[in-house]
Amino acid sequence: MAERVADHDRPAAATSPRPIGYSPDSPQLRCLAHGHSVACDQVAVVPLRARGTTLGLATFERFPPRDAFDPEEIALAEELVSRTAVCVDNGRRYAREHAIALMLQHDLLPHRLAQPAAVEVAHRYLPAAGPVGVGGDWYDVIPLSGARVGLVVGDVAGHGMRAAATMGRMRTTVAALAAMDLAPDELLARLDDLVAQSLGSEDDRAVGVTCLYAIYDPVERHCVMARAGHLPPAVVAPDGRVEILDLPAGPPLGLGGLPFESVGFDLLEDSLLALFTDGLVEARDRDIDVGLNELRDALSVPGRQLEETCDSVMSAVLPKSPEDDAALLLVRVHALSDDQVASWDLPADPAEVARFRSLAVQKLAEWGYNEAVFVIELVVSELVTNAIRYGGAPVRLRLIRDRGLICEVSDGGHTSPHLRRAAQEDEGGRGLFLVAQLTERWGTRYTPHGKTIWAEVPLDARPCS
Structure with a gap:
């Protein structure tokens, strides 16, 4: 069947398709009216239907001296159009779900972080490129009692609406637990229990959640933190020296069995803490050590504003088409006199x-x-x-x-x-x-x-x- 195919597949509204430009006695209008294929002389019109909705029309035309379409050829056209309709519908559903997941992720992440007097804050979030869709990275800055500040960054494995919704629950739960003035290891232990209780099926248990929680005290000039399977942060000294902190890893949340451990250290005035997710430094074609070295180089320039440093890190470290979400939280600490x-x-x-x-x-x-x-x-x-x-x-x-x-x-x-x-x-x-x-x-x-x-x-x- 070597005929020209005229594509009239303009996706219409799911409830009332409104074709434009067809004459009243055209086979296209008859096809829409009857809901099945129409063959007239050397024209065959087949509806693209998926899940009870007409998505468009496919018009097949032949020109003399070719014969009109026979039943076998019409059946073949219907099969081709049916498969096409499924692909078009899947594409529409993916685009809709991707847009919803992106909107959900955007709404659940903080639009404006708290700005306590003890710290300066800048942050960036970039969703994954390509078909994988938005993931479950999150971050937050939480004012605590005694002029202290809680810092959190986390990552929910997977992509789509489920990962975004899980991220929202994690962020809200961490904020509620932080308001109780819990130490980082105790907060992660309680969060671990809550995550384990919420995992009802074996599929759920495959979803991993990692988290890093830190508390900075500007009076004592001291920071204490713990992590649950998350990458450790980087500390940038005022002179530009960068160190990736050596913290006990702890298990990802929801697995249980191992305790979490808090580690404390003193911070110099104007030191910079860089909290990030693995999507920033890790990819299938790049070893994580390479990404961490690039992060060190991007952070090691002293004297820059935080927003400028954020942009520099994202452009220098992040791949052009990231396969995973990437979140970066930069915090410059100050001490109370x-x-x-x-x-x-x-x-x-x-x-x-x-x-x-x-x-x-x-x-x-x-x-x-x-x-x-x-x-x-x-x-x-x-x-x-x-x-x-x-x-x-x-x-x-x-x-x-x-x-x-x-x-x-x-x-x-x-x-x-x-x-x-x-x-x-x-x-x-x-x-x-x-x-x-x-x-x-x-x-x-x-x-x-x-x-x-x-x-x-x-x-x-x-x-x-």
Whole structure:
């Protein structure tokens, strides 16, 4: 059948195809009206149908002296068009699913990361090129108590809507666990349990999730991190020296069986942390060591702005057509000066509460925050009294001047106070309620030697509703 094929396969709407340019008695309109092939003289029109929807028409024409189409030739044309319709429909479905997955990934990733005073942040995300589609890479910056900052980067194996949806759940869960002020190894252990519980089938268990979580403390100038099967970060010193940190790997999330381990290290002022996913440095035709060396070279230029460094890294390290998603999070750390922090060790004597309340007021006067005196006096009185009465030695009071005022009281106890509404006949129980009403937020974090109760006061010291 060596005839010319006129293709009229303009994909139309799934509900009401609207062909344009056919005469009222044309075989094309008759084909659409009846829903089956139409042969007229030396023209055969076959509908492209898939899953009950007409996607278009294929018109076969012959020119004299060729004979009209016989039944066998029409059957062959119908078979060819049927296979074509399946391919066209699969292409439409893939394009639609790819667009949905990309939109889902874009919506679930943070559009604007938090910008705590202690760090500068820049980030990039590039989905995989070609038919594999979008994957499950994610990153986040999470403000924590005590002016600390949580940093996270993770990767969900696979591509498509399922990987993007899993990524969204992971990011939300990490943010919720980070708000509990958990240490990195404990956060990953709880996340590992949640991932293992959510894996119901053997297919699910083939989906791996890796994650790296770090906490930077600008007061102590210290960073602690743990990883679950994820690549370790790079640390760039102010002079441009680059080091890939040696961290215990830990298993990917959901496998269980092995513990996670936190490692801490000090960071110099203006040091740069580079957190990334494997798609940035690894490909089928490139060994990961080659990618890491290229990353070192791209990061080792001192004095550049973070956005410029991000662009340089992505262009120098990433392949032209990446086979996997690539995420990069650059964090330049800063330390709080000694003038921004004041701390006192407290004897476990209720008679000393007034003295340390007075010390806190004097420090506020030094900092020029006289309008916050009333709130800080109440917070210090309540938290120090609770620490002495219910906590235990050692007791320590610390004030931090950041974007707001942070009041922290640490003690050797492991029992956290609970907010409750006191009844009219109760003699106590109202102090913590007042702290919660007058501060922006408050909470408890546990340490190896006890706990710290903290409260953040906005600079204008107005009660928060």
